[in-house]
Amino acid sequence: MSNYRKDNMLRMANKFKALSNPIRLRLFLELTQCCKVGEACDVQRCVGELASIVDIAPSTLSHHLKALNQAGLVNMERVGKNRICSVDVKVLDKLSDYFKPKLMKGNT
Amino acid sequence: MSNYRKDNMLRMANKFKALSNPIRLRLFLELTQCCKVGEACDVQRCVGELASIVDIAPSTLSHHLKALNQAGLVNMERVGKNRICSVDVKVLDKLSDYFKPKLMKGNT
DNA sequence: TCTATAATTCGACATGTATCGAAATGTAAT
DNA sequence: ATTACATTTCGATACATGTCGAATTATAGA
Numbered sequence: 001m002s003n004y005r006k007d008n009m010l011r012m013a014n015k016f017k018a019l020s021n022p023i024r025l026r027l028f029l030e031l032t033q034c035c036k037v038g039e040a041c042d043v044q045r046c047v048g049e050l051a052s053i054v055d056i057a058p059s060t061l062s063h064h065l066k067a068l069n070q071a072g073l074v075n076m077e078r079v080g081k082n083r084i085c086s087v088d089v090k091v092l093d094k095l096s097d098y099f100k101p102k103l104m105k106g107n108t
Numbered sequence: 109m110s111n112y113r114k115d116n117m118l119r120m121a122n123k124f125k126a127l128s129n130p131i132r133l134r135l136f137l138e139l140t141q142c143c144k145v146g147e148a149c150d151v152q153r154c155v156g157e158l159a160s161i162v163d164i165a166p167s168t169l170s171h172h173l174k175a176l177n178q179a180g181l182v183n184m185e186r187v188g189k190n191r192i193c194s195v196d197v198k199v200l201d202k203l204s205d206y207f208k209p210k211l212m213k214g215n216t
Numbered sequence: 217t218c219t220a221t222a223a224t225t226c227g228a229c230a231t232g233t234a235t236c237g238a239a240a241t242g243t244a245a246t
Numbered sequence: 247a248t249t250a251c252a253t254t255t256c257g258a259t260a261c262a263t264g265t266c267g268a269a270t271t272a273t274a275g276a
Contacts, residue, residue: 056265059223063224063265093207101200155253170254171233171254174254188243
C-alpha cells in the first residue's frame with residue numbers, strides 16, 4: 001500500500017471517527033440534510049443554534065464541534081459574537097465516493 | 109427527528125465507529141477494493157490471510173473482525189477450519205448513499 | 217470602561233477501546 | 247483418539263474519549 005493511499009486512509013479513518021459519535025453525527029446531519037434539488041447545501045448554524053438540538057453541556061458541544069472541524073468535516077467561522085458552522089458539499093462528495101467500488105490495477 | 113431516522117443514525121454511527129480504526133478500515137478496504145468494471149465485489153479472505161496484511165496479534169485481529177461483523181459491515185462464515193470474510197456490495201451502496209444530499213420535506 | 221452574551225479551554229472523573237499472551241474452542245487429518 | 251491448525255475468548259493493562267462545571271477569552275452594546 002503506497003504512502004499516499006495510507007495517508008488518505010488515515011485521514012478517512014479520522015473522518016469516520018468524528019462521525020462515529022451519535023451527537024457529532026447528529027450535528028453533521030443537521031448541517032447537511034438541507035439541500036434542494038439541484039442546489040448546493042448552504043446551511044449555516046451558529047454554535048448556540050446547534051446547542052438547541054442536542055442535550056449536552058456547552059463545553060461538551062464545543063469539544064464535539066472542534067472534533068468535526070479538525071477532521072475536516074465542518075467549517076467554522078467567527079461572525080460577531082457567534083461562530084458559524086457549515087459543511088462543504090465537496091466533503092459529502094468525498095465521503096460518498098470513498099465507498100464506490102474501486103478498480104484494481106489492470107482491470108478493464 | 110423520528111425514531112426510525114434516529115435508529116438509522118445510531119446504526120450508521122456504529123458503522124463509522126467500526127471504520128474509524130485504521131486497522132479495521134484497512135481490513136475493510138482489503139475486502140472491497142477488488143471490483144472489476146460492471147461486476148460485483150466478491151473478494152473472500154480467511155482470517156489467516158487478513159492476518160498477513162496487518163501487523164497485530166491474532167487475538168487482536170479477531171476482535172477487530174468481530175467489530176466489523178457486528179457493525180454489519182463484514183460477513184463471516186465458517187468453511188472447514190477457516191472463517192471466510194466478505195463484504196456485501198449493498199453495504200457499500202448504503203454507505204455511499206448516506207452522504208448524498210438529502211431532500212428536505214417539501215422541497216421539489 | 218463595564219456588562220452581557222457566545223463560545224472555548226481547563227481540570228477532573230468515569231467509561232470505553234486497543235492491545236497482548238495464555239487458555240480454550242472447533243475442525244480436519246493422521 | 248490424538249495431534250495439528252485456525253480462530254476465538256479471557257484477563258489484564260495502558261491509553262483514549264465523553265462528560266461536566268468552573269474559569270477564561272472574545273465580541274458587542276450601554
